[in-house]
Amino acid sequence: MMDNLIRFVLVTMLSLAFLTGCQKxxxxxxxxxxxxxxxxxxxTFGISTDKGIQLAxxxxxxxxxxxGKILKVITLDDQGKAEEAAQVVTRLITQxxxxxxxxxxxxxxxxxxxxxxxxxxxxxxxxxxxxxxxxEIGDYIFRVxxxxxxxxxxxxxxxxxxxxAKKIAVLRDVxxxxxxxxxxxxxxxxxxxxxxxxxxxxxxxxxxxxxxxLTEIKGKNPDAIFVPGYYTEVGLIARQARQLDITVPLLxxxxxxxxxxxxIGQDSINGSYFSNHYTNESQEPMVQDFINKFKAKxxxxxxxxxxxxxxxxxxxxAAMQNAANLTPKSIRDEIAKTKDxxxxxxxxxxxxQRNAVKSAVxxxxxxxxxxxxxxxxx
Amino acid sequence: xxxxPLLTFLALLVVGLxxxxxxxxxxxxxxxxxxxNMILAxxxxxxxxxxxxxxxxxxxxxxxxxxxxxxxxxxxxxFPESLNFLNFIIFGLIAxxxxxxxxxxxxxxxxxxxxxxxxxxxxxxxxxxRVVLLNLETVGGARGYYGIPGFVNYTFxxxxxxxxxxxxxxxxxxxxxxxxxxxxxxxxxxxxxLISVKEDxxxxxxxxxxxxxxxxxxFVISSFLAGIAGSLFAHYTNYLNPSTFSFNQSVNVVxxxxxxxxxxxTGSIVAAIIVTLLPELxxxxxxxxxxxxxxxxxxxxxxLLMILKPNGLFGQGLGHGKKSKAA
Numbered sequence: 001m002m003d004n005l006i007r008f009v010l011v012t013m014l015s016l017a018f019l020t021g022c023q024k025x026x027x028x029x030x031x032x033x034x035x036x037x038x039x040x041x042x043x044t045f046g047i048s049t050d051k052g053i054q055l056a057x058x059x060x061x062x063x064x065x066x067x068g069k070i071l072k073v074i075t076l077d078d079q080g081k082a083e084e085a086a087q088v089v090t091r092l093i094t095q096x097x098x099x100x101x102x103x104x105x106x107x108x109x110x111x112x113x114x115x116x117x118x119x120x121x122x123x124x125x126x127x128x129x130x131x132x133x134x135x136e137i138g139d140y141i142f143r144v145x146x147x148x149x150x151x152x153x154x155x156x157x158x159x160x161x162x163x164x165a166k167k168i169a170v171l172r173d174v175x176x177x178x179x180x181x182x183x184x185x186x187x188x189x190x191x192x193x194x195x196x197x198x199x200x201x202x203x204x205x206x207x208x209x210x211x212x213x214l215t216e217i218k219g220k221n222p223d224a225i226f227v228p229g230y231y232t233e234v235g236l237i238a239r240q241a242r243q244l245d246i247t248v249p250l251l252x253x254x255x256x257x258x259x260x261x262x263x264i265g266q267d268s269i270n271g272s273y274f275s276n277h278y279t280n281e282s283q284e285p286m287v288q289d290f291i292n293k294f295k296a297k298x299x300x301x302x303x304x305x306x307x308x309x310x311x312x313x314x315x316x317x318a319a320m321q322n323a324a325n326l327t328p329k330s331i332r333d334e335i336a337k338t339k340d341x342x343x344x345x346x347x348x349x350x351x352x353q354r355n356a357v358k359s360a361v362x363x364x365x366x367x368x369x370x371x372x373x374x375x376x377x378x
Numbered sequence: 379x380x381x382x383p384l385l386t387f388l389a390l391l392v393v394g395l396x397x398x399x400x401x402x403x404x405x406x407x408x409x410x411x412x413x414x415n416m417i418l419a420x421x422x423x424x425x426x427x428x429x430x431x432x433x434x435x436x437x438x439x440x441x442x443x444x445x446x447x448x449x450x451x452x453x454x455x456x457f458p459e460s461l462n463f464l465n466f467i468i469f470g471l472i473a474x475x476x477x478x479x480x481x482x483x484x485x486x487x488x489x490x491x492x493x494x495x496x497x498x499x500x501x502x503x504x505x506x507x508r509v510v511l512l513n514l515e516t517v518g519g520a521r522g523y524y525g526i527p528g529f530v531n532y533t534f535x536x537x538x539x540x541x542x543x544x545x546x547x548x549x550x551x552x553x554x555x556x557x558x559x560x561x562x563x564x565x566x567x568x569x570x571x572l573i574s575v576k577e578d579x580x581x582x583x584x585x586x587x588x589x590x591x592x593x594x595x596x597f598v599i600s601s602f603l604a605g606i607a608g609s610l611f612a613h614y615t616n617y618l619n620p621s622t623f624s625f626n627q628s629v630n631v632v633x634x635x636x637x638x639x640x641x642x643x644t645g646s647i648v649a650a651i652i653v654t655l656l657p658e659l660x661x662x663x664x665x666x667x668x669x670x671x672x673x674x675x676x677x678x679x680x681x682l683l684m685i686l687k688p689n690g691l692f693g694q695g696l697g698h699g700k701k702s703k704a705a
Contacts, residue, residue, distance in 0.1 A: 074665055075664075076661065076664065077664065077672070079673075081621065081622065082522060082617060082619035082621060082622055083411075083611075083615060083619075083622050086615055087404070087407055087408065087411070087658070090403050090407050091404040091658075091661065093403075093404075094403040094404045095402055095404045095405075107521065108520070108521060108522050108619050111521065111522055111524050111617065112522065112524075112617045112619065115524070115525070115616060115617065120403075133521065133524070137524075174512065174513060174520070175512055175520055176520055177519060177520040177521035177522070181521075204509075
């Protein structure tokens with residue numbers, strides 16, 4: 001009896017798999033696919049981006065959508081796994097039949113998904129995958145953020161010109177390609193500008209004890225430490241560094257951008273600097289407008305990733321409005337034409353490699369707030 | 379008897395063709411994942427189910443197979459692109475042999491011991507493989523290995539057969555080999571020996587069986603097949619990332635084996651289907667409700683199944699002689 005019941009349930013569930021494919025198509029909707037890490041280790045990235053995108057879509061739908069059609073975003077979770085990203089994107093394209101894709105934050109997932117978008121000729125805009133390889137996949141892949149070589153250069157320049165720090169230690173996360181790439185570009189520029197890397201040590205994302213690496217760094221007496229990792233480890237590194245009486249500032253990239261940074265690092269992280277896509281202290285009306293709307297809807301201050309998500313959606317919406325028709329091909333062509341487009345994270349133009357040319361800001365950590373320090377132009 | 383594998387293979391090919399014309403690329407991709415997981419589950423079942431050794435490093439062997447096969451495909455071509463699925467069979471074989479060798483290296487010292495040592499050693503081994511791949515710049519390191527040569531579309535007389543057809547063909551080929559290899563092995567005298575090792579090591583040793591040799595043997599075959607599964611995965615997804623082959627993936631395979639029933643090939647097959655399809659099935663739920671209940675329901679159904687069927691779906695009497703009413 002029980003066995004029959006189980007078997008019945010199983011068969012029903014499995015046959016459902018193929019039935020769910022037959023979704024009703026609505027002629028008055030434009031479907032956009034989004035994939036991101038809504039769960040998993042980097043969940044805050046995916047969730048922030050998702051909120052930014054939702055806000056942008058809601059705005060355009062309030063004024064009647066595009067060409068009389070309402071935009072609908074289908075968001076699927078890839079759990080922060082590359083193979084899931086591939087599967088989810090295949091689903092969005094072949095089953096949901098989306099005309100454009102938004103995603104992923106992490107470059108490794110974008111790399112898994114981009115060939116599928118390219119193969120099916122569906123334009124894909126990644127909000128914040130900074131690895132140069134992503135857009136090299138093909139002419140349907142775009143990004144609205146700067147790339148790692150630029151970000152590494154920004155921090156190296158900042159260290160030498162603004163902090164007058166010549167002797168720098170690098171502490172990189174070998175598990176993350178983002179971190180390794182950033183560390184390499186940083187080192188390259190710094191050495192070219194006359195700086196010196198006094199120590200280059202590594203850790204693995206997920207580690208909790210960094211005292212061995214920090215003790216080694218302390219022995220070299222650097223002027224600053226470059227830690228291009230993600231917020232969880234950076235917070236812990238900051239605390240342990242202060243415990244070891246290392247008082248020099250830490251420097252980092254946009255992987256620091258999370259409200260969790262100061263929660264984990266507490267006082268220790270104050271006075272450190274990182275490069276970011278935007279600052280919420282900017283007095284630009286568009287930025288203030290975005291922050292107010294975001295606060296009204298989600299009751300929190302948007303971080304950089306939310307702003308990037310918002311901007312990616314904005315670029316897509318603008319392209320759809322300009323496009324002659326809503327086929328993936330013409331949307332792609334319009335995205336490629338994006339030039340001097342004013343967004344929350346700055347003015348953006350897409351170059352021939354489909355990368356965004358835009359400025360970066362350097363901010364200083366001050367408790368939960370990130371104080372604007374300077375803007376670096378490409 | 380010799381005809382049956384061939385017939386099965388042909389039948390699978392027909393099914394594959396049917397899928398080619400009836401479902402979209404997303405479902406096709408899921409079907410390939412099901413095939414990969416079936417091979418993984420059946421191969422682990424040989425070690426865990428039949429021989430009674432608990433291994434937690436299956437993802438490591440899969441990773442070796444995947445990366446070796448991908449590496450070979452980047453650097454060598456034997457057949458031209460129009461026949462490249464034959465390349466993938468050969469690369470799969472080599473990848474499997476490398477994995478099998480790794481299995482021999484790991485198994486030889488650790489399988490001499492009784493108890494749970496194998497679990498610890500294989501767990502460590504899997505992590506070593508992952509960390510090595512993470513730091514190996516020639517295969518992409520943490521960024522991942524992308525642009526791996528994969529299955530291609532074919533056009534005959536105006537009809538285009540997508541990459542799924544050759545991909546599924548190769549998968550079916552290995553699936554049949556895996557199934558019949560393990561099936562015939564288990565029902566041969568060697569298989570009886572393996573089962574005797576599981577039932578009582580001391581008694582089988584007293585009967586003159588070289589217990590360690592048999593265990594290593596089963597372990598090598600199992601790693602070989604895991605390597606082949608990895609190769610299939612690499613050439614169909616065209617992208618590999620070390621994070622795919624984490625401890626979680628090993629546990630996932632163990633789940634399939636336990637869910638299907640230790641020592642039941644049918645069980646492994648059915649469980650591989652369920653474990654792969656269930657999370658996908660629940661995706662529409664996320665689209666409709668907007669809340670990610672997927673993993674909650676998925677985990678909950680696993681718990682429920684284990685409570686209702688503690689021996690796994692097909693896990694009674696090892697399939698030998700005594701057949702349960704349900705099976």
